[in-house]
Amino acid sequence: xxxxxxxxxxxxxxxxxxxxxxxxxxxxxxxxxxxxxxxxxxxxxxxxxxxxxxxxxxxxxxxxxxxxxxxxxxxxxxxxxxxxxxxxxxxxxxxxxxxxxxxxxxxxxxxxxxxxxxxxxxxxxxxxxxxxxxxxxxxxxxxxxxxxxxxxxxxxxxxxxxxxxxxxxxxxxxxxxxxxxxxxxxxxxxxxxxxxxxxxxxxxxxxxxxxxxxxxxxxxxxxxxxxxxxxxxxxxxxxxxxxxxxxxxxxxxxxxxxxxxxxxxxxxxxxxxxxx
Amino acid sequence: xxxxxxxxxxxxxxxxxxxxxxxxxxxxxxxxxxxxxxxxxxxxxxxxxxxxxxxxxxxxxxxxxxxxxxxxxxxxxxxxxxxxxxxxxxxxxxxxxxxxxxxxxxxxxxxxxxxxxxxxxxxxxxxxxxxxxxxxxxxxxxxxxxxxxxxxxxxxxxxxxxxxxxxxxxxxxxxxxxxxxxxxxxxxxxxxxxxxxxxxxxxxxxxxxxxxxxxxxxxxxxxxxxxxxxxxxxxxxxxxxxxxxxxxxxxxxxxxxxxxxxxxxxxxxxxxxxxx
Numbered sequence: 001x002x003x004x005x006x007x008x009x010x011x012x013x014x015x016x017x018x019x020x021x022x023x024x025x026x027x028x029x030x031x032x033x034x035x036x037x038x039x040x041x042x043x044x045x046x047x048x049x050x051x052x053x054x055x056x057x058x059x060x061x062x063x064x065x066x067x068x069x070x071x072x073x074x075x076x077x078x079x080x081x082x083x084x085x086x087x088x089x090x091x092x093x094x095x096x097x098x099x100x101x102x103x104x105x106x107x108x109x110x111x112x113x114x115x116x117x118x119x120x121x122x123x124x125x126x127x128x129x130x131x132x133x134x135x136x137x138x139x140x141x142x143x144x145x146x147x148x149x150x151x152x153x154x155x156x157x158x159x160x161x162x163x164x165x166x167x168x169x170x171x172x173x174x175x176x177x178x179x180x181x182x183x184x185x186x187x188x189x190x191x192x193x194x195x196x197x198x199x200x201x202x203x204x205x206x207x208x209x210x211x212x213x214x215x216x217x218x219x220x221x222x223x224x225x226x227x228x229x230x231x232x233x234x235x236x237x238x239x240x241x242x243x244x245x246x247x248x249x250x251x252x253x254x255x256x257x258x259x260x261x262x263x264x265x266x267x268x269x270x271x272x273x274x275x276x
Numbered sequence: 277x278x279x280x281x282x283x284x285x286x287x288x289x290x291x292x293x294x295x296x297x298x299x300x301x302x303x304x305x306x307x308x309x310x311x312x313x314x315x316x317x318x319x320x321x322x323x324x325x326x327x328x329x330x331x332x333x334x335x336x337x338x339x340x341x342x343x344x345x346x347x348x349x350x351x352x353x354x355x356x357x358x359x360x361x362x363x364x365x366x367x368x369x370x371x372x373x374x375x376x377x378x379x380x381x382x383x384x385x386x387x388x389x390x391x392x393x394x395x396x397x398x399x400x401x402x403x404x405x406x407x408x409x410x411x412x413x414x415x416x417x418x419x420x421x422x423x424x425x426x427x428x429x430x431x432x433x434x435x436x437x438x439x440x441x442x443x444x445x446x447x448x449x450x451x452x453x454x455x456x457x458x459x460x461x462x463x464x465x466x467x468x469x470x471x472x473x474x475x476x477x478x479x480x481x482x483x484x485x486x487x488x489x490x491x492x493x494x495x496x497x498x499x500x501x502x503x504x505x506x507x508x509x510x511x512x513x514x515x516x517x518x519x520x521x522x523x524x525x526x527x528x529x530x531x532x533x534x535x536x537x538x539x540x541x542x543x544x545x546x547x548x549x550x551x552x
Contacts, residue, residue: 008451009444015457016364023360024372026353030425031378033400034390041393080299087292091285101536102300108532110486111384112506113525117307119513120314120522127310152303174286184287206380213383215489216506220513233385233489240389240493249393252386259381266381267374 038256041249053239053247054254061227062235062251068143069231070211073150077207078200081158085196086188088159089166090174100163106155114152115220118145141223146231149217154210158203165199165273166192202269209262213255311529314522326523331499332508336527338416339505343484346423351477354431355469361432362439379428384489391422392494414496419504422490427480434476435469442468475542482535486528 011019043050053059084103088096106114122139123129132139139145173195177187193200215233222229224238232255239248315323326332361373379387395402395412402413412418442465450460488506496502503511505524512521 009447011457011461019356020360020364020366023353023357027357027372027375029401030421030428031375034387034394034425035378035382037394037400038386038390041390080296083292083295083299086288087296091289091293093289093293099296099300102304105304108482108486108536110488110506110509110525110528110532112488112509113486113528116509116513116521116525117311120310120518121307123516123518125516125518127313148303152307155303171286178286187286188288209381213381213386215383215385216487219488220510233383236385236389245393248389252389255383255386259378259383259386262381263374263377266377267370 035256035260038249038253041245042253044249045246049246050250050253053244053250056247058227058230059235059251062230062232063254065143065146065229066212066231069146069150070208072147073154073211074204074208076151077154078158078204080155081160081162081203082200084159085162085166086192088163090171103159104156106152111153111214111216112220115149115217117152118148118221140221141225141229143229145221146218146229149221150211150214153214153217154207157207157210158200161199161203161206162196165196169195198269198272202266202273205262205265205269209258212258311522311525314518315526318519318523322519323523323526326520327527331503332505332524332527334500335503335505335508335524338419338502339485340531342416342419342504343423343427343481343487345420346427346484347477347480349420349424350427350431350480351473354428354476354480355435355466355473358432358435358439358469362436376429376432379426384426384487385493387425387490388422388493391425391490392418395421395494413494414502416495416502418494418496419491419502422494423484423487426487426490427484430480430483431473431476434472434479438469438472471542475539478535478538478542482532482539485531485535 010016084099087093088100109117119126119140121127121129122132122145124133126140129140139148173191174187177191178184182190212231213233214231215237218231219234219237222231222234224230224234226238230238232251236248236252236255239245239251357376361369361376392399392413394400395405395418397403397406397411397413399413402411405412410417412421446464446468447460450464451457455463486506488504488510491504492507495504495507497507505528509521509524509528512518512524
């Protein structure tokens with residue numbers, strides 16, 4: 001006993017091993033096994049079936065639509081996030097707490113309800129639907145509806161990353177730049193942006209992952225028109241429901257790869273954010 | 277120019293707040309207002325009747341029950357995983373830590389088909405449970421499994437930072453005063469983690485209630501038996517029964533609102549400075 005000191009915060013070895021085994025077993029069961037299953041099922045019928053499923057015209061159309069949606073949604077929500085963070089983190093005004101709650105709101109709305117909001121607005125019996133149909137404008141079951149639903153669902157991500165960071169950083173450097181005669185835009189570009197670039201990138205990556213993978217909200221507004229309004233997740237659903245399992249998992253493996261790349265980027269960025 | 281610097285105010289208040297408000301109004305407020313309008317156009321008894329039909333009530337029981345059970349599982353294992361990741365060093369810890377966020381990054385449809393494949397009677401895990409008489413896929417238990425997956429990161433991510441900031445002196449003092457390691461963990465460490473764990477529990481519960489994509493592939497989706505509320509809304513929308521969908525969505529919105537209030541109360545209770 002007297003020969004070696006024991007860390008009073010260390011558990012006995014048997015307890016340490018048990019806790020580790022339980023925790024890792026749980027994660028293996030719920031995280032690792034399903035991911036491994038995606039790839040195993042995707043290649044269950046061999047490379048040819050995998051390659052054919054991905055090169056099929058309907059799959060390519062889904063990939064194209066998903067990329068278009070993300071290319072519209074990510075810049076718009078990034079611009080919104082920057083504007084919102086600048087207003088919330090740099091100024092005091094009445095109703096700020098309410099505004100922040102409103103920005104967070106899409107997170108607490110079920111994706112299906114999010115999609116429903118746009119159906120109520122633009123559907124055949126919706127508020128604006130008939131008026132728009134008369135004028136030949138199609139929102140629902142078309143690209144605009146998918147973009148709107150995706151914008152709604154991913155709205156908070158960038159703002160949420162930037163607001164706490166900019167609040168903690170304060171405005172001293174911006175004020176110094178302005179005092180030295182820099183214009184407002186120059187200050188934003190050369191002083192603020194470099195300070196928040198990693199958090200901005202982090203928010204951007206999260207927005208992109210969710211935009212490409214959103215299922216519930218897009219499912220409500222898309223109409224599932226093959227080759228026209230099917231995003232990658234909807235294409236996976238259709239293949240799966242048609243019992244084309246190997247093809248469904250082959251296309252799903254693309255989204256799984258995207259998720260794994262997103263996680264790796266997140267982990268790398270989190271380290272940079274911690275280190276400043 | 278000098279006037280602005282003397283006031284100490286930064287430029288861009290009007291622009292950034294204006295852009296933020298306009299964006300929120302178009303994407304969030306107008307769609308939400310249509311729900312209010314749609315609700316106001318219906319007699320109250322009709323809404324009540326639609327929201328409390330036998331099929332809707334069965335879906336609430338399943339959804340709320342499964343979400344609560346899944347959040348409880350995540351409460352226990354989330355604290356455990358957070359503890360193991362923060363306190364123990366083992367090879368691959370960083371990878372495991374990054375992997376915890378997988379349910380946020382993986383599109384829900386992919387998670388759904390992967391879990392269904394793994395837990396189906398002939399799947400990697402279902403195969404071992406089948407002889408024991410346990411059926412997971414296509415039963416209410418499947419809903420619990422999917423919601424456990426979806427809610428997995430919340431408790432881990434709320435508890436981890438508290439654990440990292442926990443003053444080592446607390447545990448050392450307990451040990452010095454003669455408490456065994458298990459007693460210290462139960463009486464000293466766990467109470468410190470409780471508020472964060474409760475926050476994670478509520479977040480997981482809120483996410484689980486609205487979840488759609490990961491559940492529908494594994495649930496079986498039989499009305500009255502294994503049909504979740506989000507799916508019922510989807511079914512009503514596909515029948516162009518907007519009133520029915522709205523009435524059920526109102527129950528969802530009320531539940532999210534209550535959970536948000538609970539979260540605010542939890543945040544106030546655990547504000548640093550109150551305890552330390």
